[in-house]
Structures are given as structure tokens and as C-alpha cells.
Amino acid sequence: MKIAVLLAPREFEVVDIPVPDIEPDEVLVHVAACGVCTSELDIWDGSADVGGFPRYPGHEVSGIVEKAGEEVVGLKEGDPVSVWTTGKGFAEYVAVKAEHCLSAGSVPLDLALGEPLACAVNAVELAGISLGDDVVLIGAGFMGNLVQKLVALRSPRHLIVADTRSDALARAEQLGATRVVNVQSESLSDAVRDLTDGRGADVSFEVTGVQAPLVMLGNVTRMSGKLVIVGYHQGGMREIPLADWNYQAFQIVNAHFREEATIMRGMRIGMRLLTSRRLRLDGLVTHHFPLHEINRAFQTAHEKPKGFVKSTVEINGAGAH
Numbered sequence: 001m002k003i004a005v006l007l008a009p010r011e012f013e014v015v016d017i018p019v020p021d022i023e024p025d026e027v028l029v030h031v032a033a034c035g036v037c038t039s040e041l042d043i044w045d046g047s048a049d050v051g052g053f054p055r056y057p058g059h060e061v062s063g064i065v066e067k068a069g070e071e072v073v074g075l076k077e078g079d080p081v082s083v084w085t086t087g088k089g090f091a092e093y094v095a096v097k098a099e100h101c102l103s104a105g106s107v108p109l110d111l112a113l114g115e116p117l118a119c120a121v122n123a124v125e126l127a128g129i130s131l132g133d134d135v136v137l138i139g140a141g142f143m144g145n146l147v148q149k150l151v152a153l154r155s156p157r158h159l160i161v162a163d164t165r166s167d168a169l170a171r172a173e174q175l176g177a178t179r180v181v182n183v184q185s186e187s188l189s190d191a192v193r194d195l196t197d198g199r200g201a202d203v204s205f206e207v208t209g210v211q212a213p214l215v216m217l218g219n220v221t222r223m224s225g226k227l228v229i230v231g232y233h234q235g236g237m238r239e240i241p242l243a244d245w246n247y248q249a250f251q252i253v254n255a256h257f258r259e260e261a262t263i264m265r266g267m268r269i270g271m272r273l274l275t276s277r278r279l280r281l282d283g284l285v286t287h288h289f290p291l292h293e294i295n296r297a298f299q300t301a302h303e304k305p306k307g308f309v310k311s312t313v314e315i316n317g318a319g320a321h
């Protein structure tokens with residue numbers, strides 16, 4: 001089977017290896033699509049110190065069950081699934097524990113993105129949004145969009161979305177933001193103050209992974225409100241105004257998740273919402289690439305051209321659409 005291996009920075013190669021064998025509690029999944037995750041970009045361009053090459057990224061897998069091990073119950077050949085895996089997803093097949101496969105129902109497989117959904121679900125759950133809350137969301141990329149859609153299911157009063165890109169803000173507005181703020185031309189804290197009678201938001205999310213919006217969180221949130229860090233903060237040190245955050249009695253929520261049980265719980269909730277159409281990701285995967293163009297899929301995710309939300313790699317055979 002074909003699999004993409006990263007041999008050096010920005011240098012994927014598609015190679016042939018044997019189809020993996022499965023254990024009795026595993027299934028073999030014929031991969032339809034594997035999303036390109038922002039967390040993989042620093043591995044791809046060599047800026048992350050991750051212990052050398054070769055590497056096999058790819059953890060946002062969906063596909064069709066090809067074969068189920070003899071101990072597997074509830075999954076059979078032909079079932080469409082969203083898969084949690086820690087890598088090797090840019091391949092024709094993955095062998096995974098059956099418990100890491102969730103039904104994709106009739107969701108188009110390029111949109112059956114259980115893994116990123118799990119992160120967004122867990123973040124919104126941990127943030128504990130209440131009915132009628134005023135919510136600020138900084139960052140309107142793919143993960144920001146997911147968080148926005150999930151927060152909307154909790155019926156906030158104001159859902160204020162901030163970013164620096166006008167195309168991303170136009171999309172956030174389409175997705176139901178009650179107010180969008182381009183922080184390059186407008187003060188987010190002024191806008192939030194106006195909308196909340198000077199009080200500030202109950203909960204604010206940072207979904208960018210960069211420094212500046214972290215500081216902004218504290219400027220838009222009410223006393224004792226929640227600051228939720230969803231962005232993936234790797235690389236250099238980050239600074240936060242802890243004296244102010246401490247004085248304001250903020251609840252600081254680190255919405256990054258590592259434990260398998262937590263990830264799977266978020267994924268189950270996310271896929272339940274997705275397969276029931278309570279949540280729709282239509283239009284959020286904007287760029288599709290075949291496996292042999294995986295370098296271009298990563299390059300595009302890195303450059304984020306106008307209108308870009310997310311790229312995915314589609315593997316021939318299992319049919320992503």
C-alpha cells in the first residue's frame with residue numbers, strides 16, 4: 001500500500017509498504033481522507049524539534065472498514081468511520097483499535113473529522129458555557145470555527161469573533177457570530193465593553209496559538225470570568241499578565257487534552273452531533289489534494305491563501321465524497 005513519509009523538512013515521499021496486519025481487537029480501515037492539522041505544520045517545515053526523520057504524520061483519518069478482527073463487535077466491513085490515530089494516516093490503510101473508530105453515518109468522509117472535533121468539544125465542555133452567556137472567541141480559523149459552532153449550540157447572548165483576516169471574519173459572520181471584530185482596525189475590548197454594558201464577556205476563548213491574543217483575553221473578560229486557551233502554543237515562551245489575571249480572579253482554563261479517554265469522549269460527542277446533523281462542517285474543508293500532492297496540501301495549509309480553512313488529503317479508492 002502507499003503511505004506518505006516525511007523524509008526531511010518539506011519533503012514528503014509516497015512509498016510502498018505492506019498493508020498492516022490487525023490484532024483481534026483491531027480493524028483495518030481503507031482510508032478515504034486524512035486532514036492536515038496545524039499542529040503538524042511545524043513538523044513538516046522542520047521548525048519543531050521532534051527527534052528527526054523519517055516521520056509519519058496524519059491523525060485526522062476517516063474511511064471504510066475493510067476488515068475487522070475476530071474480537072471486534074459492532075463494526076463490520078463496509079462501515080464508514082472516523083478514526084482516532086496518532087499518526088501514519090496519510091496512507092491507503094490504517095490498522096487501529098476498534099474502540100478508536102466511530103461511525104461516520106452518512107457524513108461525507110472528508111468532513112468526518114472526529115479528532116479535531118474532539119478537541120473543540122472538550123474545550124467547550126470544560127469552559128462550561130451557560131445559556132445566555134456573553135462569549136468572545138479570538139481566532140476564526142478551522143478550530144475557531146468548530147469552537148464557534150459548538151458554543152452556538154449552548155445559546156450564548158453575544159458571540160463575538162475576532163481575527164485579523166477579513167475573509168475569516170466574513171465566514172464567522174455567516175456561521176452565526178453576532179458581532180465580528182477585525183483587531184487590525186478596531187479595538188476588541190471597546191467592542192466587547194459596548195455590547196456588555198462595560199462588564200466584559202463571561203467566557204473568552206483564544207484559538208490562535210500565538211502570543212498577542214493571549215494577552216487580549218484578559219482585556220475582554222469580566223471579573224471572575226473564564227479565559228480558555230485552546231490554541232496550540234508550541235515553540236517560544238509565552239507571556240501572560242498574571243498579576244492582572246490574578247487580581248481579576250479569572251478562571252484560567254487550559255483546553256489542551258492529551259489523555260486518550262478524554263479525547264475519545266470528546267470524539268464520541270462530536271460524532272454524535274455530526275452524524276445527527278446537529279452540527280455541520282459543510283464548507284470548512286476548502287482544499288482537497290490527492291496523496292501524491294501531499295506536499296502541496298501542507299504548503300497550502302502553511303500559506304493559508306484567501307478563503308482557506310482546511311486542507312485534506314484524499315486517498316484513492318475509498319471515495320471521500
Ligand SMILES: [Zn+2]
Nearest residue numbers: 037060115116
Ligand atoms: Zn489534529
